[in-house]
Amino acid sequence: MSASRITDWDKAYSNTIYIPEGPDYPAKWEVAASAFRDEMRDAGRLREDISYGPHTRNRYDLFLPKAGARGLVVFVHGGFWMAFDKSAWSHLAAGPLAHGYAVAVPSYILTPEARVSDITRQIGAAIAAAAREIDGPLYIAGHSAGGHLVSRMTTATSPLQPDLAARLRKTVSISGLHDLRPLLNTEMNETLRLDIAEAHAESVALLEPLDGIDITCWVGADERPEFLRQNRLLENLWSSFNIEISSVEEAGRHHFDVIEGLADPDHRLVRTLLGV
Incomplete structure (x- = not known):
């Protein structure tokens, strides 16, 4: 049986x-993130508001493990490229930190001030800046729009320089948006300002991956059908390339709690990201 045709893309x-x-989740994230930052600040393991560009939002926080870092994890937040900043997600650094990895969490200029293609370049700059601070292998994860942004780093038109891309060991796109064309049909595109050319250029599913990357697309099994489809899409289209790619639908998780596994050192999401 064929899938039903979508007529209300905003609802999708x-x-x-x-x-x-x-509606209660953003406040919960802020409380958890603030408490975690206080803990890390008191322990002398937090460097805040490190600049990676000229704008006030071109800043990232760097969380440090107890001993020397084994490598770097970068987490990129979501919000449909229009909402949030680094301050709501600090607690998600807990899982990788427990395994000895430093964690960078950047903010970026949001739409409509920036276009999605501008944000792609910002994230490339943020990763590059954090990678200059921390040696070793690089692991990147992002949620929703952040899932798009980290998977975009793995494409042939990635803003990452080849020497930095060579350090990339694993990418996890959590509830990622890999085809941006459907968003042209939504009211939020009044803010995103996507046109068909940019949607094509920024849709990971329409691009070729960098050779040899390792990427997992992760989604909550209870998410909206469009997010489930977007999650499966990249594995479907990239499976013939010389890469490692897989997809996971985590049972009992929805779009807002699927990221919680990052805060748990023993959770499968953390272990998948770090390969432990």
Whole structure:
């Protein structure tokens, strides 16, 4: 049986109204993140607001493990490229930190001030800046729009320089948006300002991957059908390339709690990201 034709694209990409107590999650993230930053600051393991560009939002926080870092993890937040900053996600650094990895969490200029293609370049610059601070292998993860941005780093038109891309060991796109063309049909495109040319150029699923990358697309099994489709899409289209690619649908998770595994050192999400 064929899938039903989508006629309401805004509804297809809406999350909050379909999640129990959905509107409460941003406040919960802020509380958890603030408490974690206080803990790390008191321990002398937090470097805050490190600049990677001229704008006030071109800043990242760097969380340090207890001993010398084994490598670097970068987490890129979501919000449909229009919302949030680094301050709501600090607690998600806990899982990789426990395994001895430094974790960078950047902010970026949001739409409509920036275009999606501008944000891609910002994230490339943020990763490069953090990688100059921390030696060793690089692991990147992002959620929703952040999932798009980290998977975009793995494409043939990545803003990462070849020497930095060579350090990349694993990418995990969590609830990532890999085909941006459907967003042209949404009201939020008044803010995103995507046109068909940019949607093509920035859609990871329409690009070729860098040779030899290792990427996992991860989604909550209880997410909206469009996010499940977007998650499967990249594995479907990239499976013939010389890369390692897999997809996971995590049971019992929705769009807002699927990221919580990053805070747990023993969670499968962390272990997948770090290869432990």
